[in-house]
Amino acid sequence: MTRPSQDTGRAPTDAAPSAPAPVVTGTPGSFARGVLDKRHPALIERVRRATPYPPEQRRALDALLDEITKGSIERLADDEPGADLWRDEPYYGQRWADVPFLWAESFFYRKLLAALGHFAPGPWLGIDPFAPFKNAELAGSKVDDELSALDRLPDLPPDEQDRTLLLSSLWGNRADLGFQLSAGEAGLGDRVQGLVADDSAALWDILAAGVTGGPGEPGGPSSPGKVCLVADNAGPELLPDLVLADHLLATGRADSVVLHLKPYPYYVSDATTTDTLACLDRLTAASGRAAAVGARLRDALGAGRLVLRSHPFSCAPHGYDRMPADLREDFASAALTVMKGDLNYRRLVGDRHWPATTPFAEATAYFPGPVAALRTLKCDVVTGLTPGTLAELDAGTESWRTSGTHALIQVRP
Numbered sequence: 578m579t580r581p582s583q584d585t586g587r588a589p590t591d592a593a594p595s596a597p598a599p600v601v602t603g604t605p606g607s608f609a610r611g612v613l614d615k616r617h618p619a620l621i622e623r624v625r626r627a628t629p630y631p632p633e634q635r636r637a638l639d640a641l642l643d644e645i646t647k648g649s650i651e652r653l654a655d656d657e658p659g660a661d662l663w664r665d666e667p668y669y670g671q672r673w674a675d676v677p678f679l680w681a682e683s684f685f686y687r688k689l690l691a692a693l694g695h696f697a698p699g700p701w702l703g704i705d706p707f708a709p710f711k712n713a714e715l716a717g718s719k720v721d722d723e724l725s726a727l728d729r730l731p732d733l734p735p736d737e738q739d740r741t742l743l744l745s746s747l748w749g750n751r752a753d754l755g756f757q758l759s760a761g762e763a764g765l766g767d768r769v770q771g772l773v774a775d776d777s778a779a780l781w782d783i784l785a786a787g788v789t790g791g792p793g794e795p796g797g798p799s800s801p802g803k804v805c806l807v808a809d810n811a812g813p814e815l816l817p818d819l820v821l822a823d824h825l826l827a828t829g830r831a832d833s834v835v836l837h838l839k840p841y842p843y844y845v846s847d848a849t850t851t852d853t854l855a856c857l858d859r860l861t862a863a864s865g866r867a868a869a870v871g872a873r874l875r876d877a878l879g880a881g882r883l884v885l886r887s888h889p890f891s892c893a894p895h896g897y898d899r900m901p902a903d904l905r906e907d908f909a910s911a912a913l914t915v916m917k918g919d920l921n922y923r924r925l926v927g928d929r930h931w932p933a934t935t936p937f938a939e940a941t942a943y944f945p946g947p948v949a950a951l952r953t954l955k956c957d958v959v960t961g962l963t964p965g966t967l968a969e970l971d972a973g974t975e976s977w978r979t980s981g982t983h984a985l986i987q988v989r990p
């Protein structure tokens with residue numbers, strides 16, 4: 578019998594027996610291999626340059642670089658806080674290139690934090706190595722422009738306001754500092770406006786059901802219920818996510834929003850509680866509508882209508898099919914769970930070689946409640962495309978799966 582690990586309390590996978598093979602890091606020339614060979618070493622270098630770490634941490638960064646480029650996967654040191662969570666993982670002693678991509682990336686981030694003393698009692702406890710990049714981005718003038726654009730929102734009819742805020746949250750997912758590391762000097766390509774899949778009508782239908790009296794509620798208004806919003810990146814992605822959360826609360830589509838955050842820094846720019854508070858400050862320090870949104874969200878936090886949650890499983894190296902019972906209950910009791918971003922997509926459908934026309938509903942059949950994915954495409958994994966869309970995309974640019982230029986909204990009611 579295989580032992581549970583990573584706080585799942587479950588057997589290692591609930592994926593359908595017919596699920597395709599997981600994406601493994603090592604295939605030469607693959608997207609995953611590029612992350613291992615280029616993105617991770619570049620990230621170590623940027624982290625080293627951004628903060629004046631003392632010699633001990635610098636040596637630990639050198640050792641990590643050596644391990645990921647030349648060595649095999651080593652356990653966390655026995656005295657590393659939380660090392661027990663990772664003790665039973667099955668890949669130690671193997672080459673980094675030979676294990677599942679999702680696992681290798683997650684463990685890389687965990688080892689990076691261990692090297693920097695992030696969890697060890699002492700002066701570096703809790704210091705976010707990615708904060709210099711996150712802070713610079715949040716302070717940037719692009720954010721000013723996005724926030725002042727909110728002042729034009731009331732000029733739009735209500736359904737266009739809905740769509741504008743949903744798309745702004747969706748495209749906010751391009752603000753991913755790990756991805757930008759790979760995009761390099763060339764920067765991000767232009768957005769392709771038409772979504773590769775667009776189930777947004779189903780999303781609004783689910784949210785309207787609570788307000789107008791949905792199935793099982795004949796005759797009229799019921800409580801709209803809870804929306805779980807599983808956040809991805811901080812700053813320019815989290816801001817429109819928060820604006821969307823405020824919109825759902827203000828328009829009665831949700832009576833509470835549970836914002837799922839990472840319990841520690843992860844995948845470079847993933848949002849933590851600190852990042853959320855920084856966004857709230859950025860909103861309230863702005864003028865016009867942005868400031869009003871910030872003030873409402875602060876009130877909502879105080880009143881328990883906006884709830885912050887940072888479950889340890891949010892940084893686990895596994896798909897949501899292995900989520901622990903308490904997280905499953907949270908999602909099961911939500912009117913809708915909105916999963917933001919590429920990594921959450923990989924974890925939702927499974928980081929596997931799915932044929933792109935596999936129905937999204939099939940890949941997410943295990944999920945305990947209605948679920949929506951809002952994501953720009955930044956890795957090879959995709960499901961739910963029609964054969965026509967797939968043929969069109971394959972006939973266009975080669976990099977449509979990974980360039981962040983395409984986006985989707987998929988819903989399983």
Ligand SMILES: O=P(O)(O)OC[C@@]1(O)O[C@H](CO)[C@@H](O)[C@@H]1O
Pocket residue numbers: 612682750753755756809810844917918919920921923955956
């Ligand atoms: O989840 P996010 O922020 O949208 O994207 C995370 C990401 O940059 O990291 C992974 C590779 O490291 C890819 O899945 C994806 O491109």
